[in-house]
Amino acid sequence: MAQDAFWRKFANSVKSGCVSRELRSAGLLSRRATAGVAEAGYSNAPGYTKTGIRKSKTGRWRAAALITLNLFMIAHIIQWRVMGRTVSPIEPSETMHTLQKGFVNAGFIFFTLAILATLILGRFVCGWGCHILALQDLCGWLLKKIGLHPKPFRSRLLVYVPLIGALYMFVWPTAYRMFHNPENAPLIPEFTNHLVTTNFWQTFPSVAVAIPFLFICGFVTVYFLGQKGFCTYACPYGGFFGLADKFSPGKIRVTPACNQCGHCTATCTSNVLVHAEVKQYGMVVDPGCMKCMDCVSVCPNDALYFGFGKPTILVPKSNAIRKSYSLTWPEEIVGALVFPGSFLAVRGVYALVPFLMALGCATVTTFLTLKLWRLLRAKELSFYRFNLKSSGKIRKAGWAFAAFACAWIGLNAHCGWVRYQEFLGNLAFQKIKLPDELALAQPNPARWLSPADRENILGGKEHYQAASSVGLFVNSEALPKLAWFEYLLGDAKQSVQTLGDAAAHQSGEAKALSLYYRGAILNRLGRYEEASASLDEALAERDDLILARQEKGESLWQLGRREEAISVWTDAVERNARLVLVSNELAGAKRLSGKLEEAAAHEKQADQFTPNDPFYHWILARRLQDLGMA
Structure with missing residues (x-):
């Protein structure tokens, strides 16, 4: 009832001159009567809503475009799963890897072309080619089907969030590198071809995270913030697209046939005051306009059109439209x-x-x-x-x-x-000075800890345990760090268990590293069968993890499988000739088998890369002694 009253009031406020020609010719409305929607009889007119506003003809085309987009995305994933190799994700966030690492990928090319297109045409890419917007439109459509019309949430300050997010994602890494670039490192990374990938999902969250992510960004934001709530207050890509739109000559423009009926504003799902802007400026200047074209389609006098002319940046703002906002200034500051x-x-x-x-x-x-x-x-x-x-x-x-x-x-x-406890734990982990090589030289590295390291480790362990004790989920990145704290404090057995728990919740490179450290610590404990199995699992995740081959060779050597150990070490050196410890282990193995010339060759190769560091020489001697080679 309240909704009907609203539209009746809206209809009463519409000028008689705004009634569409089709309704007049059909005899459904007189020139004098615009009030009383049901009484006038146009609620059942073909092509019109119950409010007398023409139905958008572009809505179906845009829905078809967005559905097709999602079908292409699904096909892209299926093709990768079947063939194991595909075009890298066509996702703007991939641009970060281009700017930071020089990886030229499909996402970077798409984002660049999309920004260039926006500079000319406006935000058509947002309105017709975004899968998140498709979910938002679907949510808005479903809500209207049950009689709920999302009301736009209007804030003065939060609209700057997308631009700040875009600067953080795409500008800050480059700016940071300018001031904190390692000596002799290039300011601009070397660009390499990453248009094709075998690990399509590497930069995406897991499916278990993706589902609530899409639900929150595509549905929950619309329910509370209005249609395109995520686009307006959260999307960092929109931050750049909105900025580019200000320079675009392509706009929704108006002819003198407009008589300010407000049908365009009532239909707009981008929360733009279309009727007010075209009256004031002769075009839509709001960068939130995503060129859905619904306003053009529903105009009863066909007064709106998409055309080229003066961009927003050149429009004088001396008589800017006074907008109403959802928040007072104190509420804006709190928000x-x-x-x-x-x-x-x-x-x-x-x-x-x-x-x-x-x-x-x-x-x-x-x-x-x-x-x-x-x-x-x-x-x-x-x-x-x-x-x-x-x-x-x-x-x-x-x-x-x-x-x-x-x-x-x-x-x-x-x-x-x-998150606060995890942050403090990460901070303590980063402050550890003890090198991994020295820590893994013997089962109990606690003797090597400085007072500062011991304090950081104890504090970091406490923070991680505090987060874990009340956490709702397992943090697969924090567990390996907690395990390392436990190992450094002398609790190698507990560390092995924690690393096993971490690996059970990980995949890919992270899982390979957890399994590698677990295998290395098991070697220090003399549990060589378990160590070999753990290292095999690590290599199954990442075949190029050379250090895992070195540790596996030690496991096999201790188990008496010496020919296999020599084969594994040889493979490791062939992959990376700079592995000093492996070259020394091969030299020791060859010497024990009486092959002195081969042993000398391996020693010579090791000497080329051995650092002049007494601690490093001690580590070498200790590891070779444990293998019975010194």
Whole structure:
């Protein structure tokens, strides 16, 4: 009923001159009567909504384009799974690897072309070629099907989040390298071809993370923040696209046939005040316009069109449109503080939440925090058609909203506490000075710890254990670091167990490294069969992990399988001739078998790369002594 009253009021406010020619010719509306939607009889007119606004003809075309896009994405994944090799992900985030490492990939090429296209045509790529926007449009369509019309959340300050996110992703790494580049390292990385990959999913979150990620960014943000809520307040790519749109000559423009009916604004899903902007500027200047073309399609007088002309940057803003916002200035400031706090709390927590998901979560947390504050202070408050509070009394819907908001915010705060403990543990880990080679020279490396290292290790272990004790998920990146703390403190057996737990929750390179360190520590403990099995698993994950071959050779040698050990060591040296320890082990093995010339050749090769460091020579002697070669 409330929704019908709204549209009846809207219809009463429409000028009689704005009624479409088709409705007039059909005899469904007189020139004098624009009020009373049902009474006028046009709620059943073909091609019109119950509000008398023409249905968008471009909606179906855009839906078809977005559905086709998602089908191509699915086909891309299937092709990779079947053939094991495919074009690298066509995802703008891949540009980071181009800027940081010089990997020229499909994502970088796509993002570059998309920005160039936006500089000319405006944000067509956003409106017609984004899978996240497709989910947002689907959510908006589903909500309207059940009678809920997402209301746009308008903030003065949070609209800058996408641009800040874009600068962090794509500009900050380059700027950081300019001031912290290693000596003699090139400022610009050497570009290499990475257009084809065998590890398509390497830079994406797991499926278990991707599903809630897409649900939050594609659905939850729309429910609370309005259509394209994620695009407006979280998408870092939109930060650059919005900036490029200001220079674009391609705009939605208007002819003198416009008589300010407001159908365009009522239809726009980008939350743009189309009727006001075309009246003031002769075109749409809001960088949030994603060129969906719905406004052009529904205009009853065909007054809107896409055309080229003066870009936004050249439009004088002396008489800028006065916009209404959802927040007061004090609320804006609170929101500007809540957002980064929420973002830092969830980003990377449990080594699961990616950057974009954290941005989406932060937008929802900010909205819920401000809405909950209003629920406590305001006398009247509603959300969609639900009456949260009236006459100063919180209603059932209000209590339900408050329960959900408190649960969401509480979970966010819990993630923040866990993330804080993980951060302190990571900080302690980075401060360790003891080299791995020295630590692995004997079963108990505690004797080599300096007072500062011991303090950092004890503190880091405490922080990781605190995070683990209350965590809702296992942090597969924190477990190997905790295991290393345990090993350095002399608890090698517990370290082996922790590394096994870590490997069970990992895959790829991370799993290979955990299994390698587990095998190396098992070798120090004299558990050579287990060590060999762990190292085999590591090599199965990463065949190029040379250090795992060196440790496997030691396991085989200790088990009496000396020919196999020599074969493994030989393979390792052939892959990397700079392996000093392996060359010395081969020299020792050849000497014990009476092949002195071969032993001398290996010793000569090792001497070329042996550093002039007494500690390193001690490590070599200790490892060879353990193998019975010294």
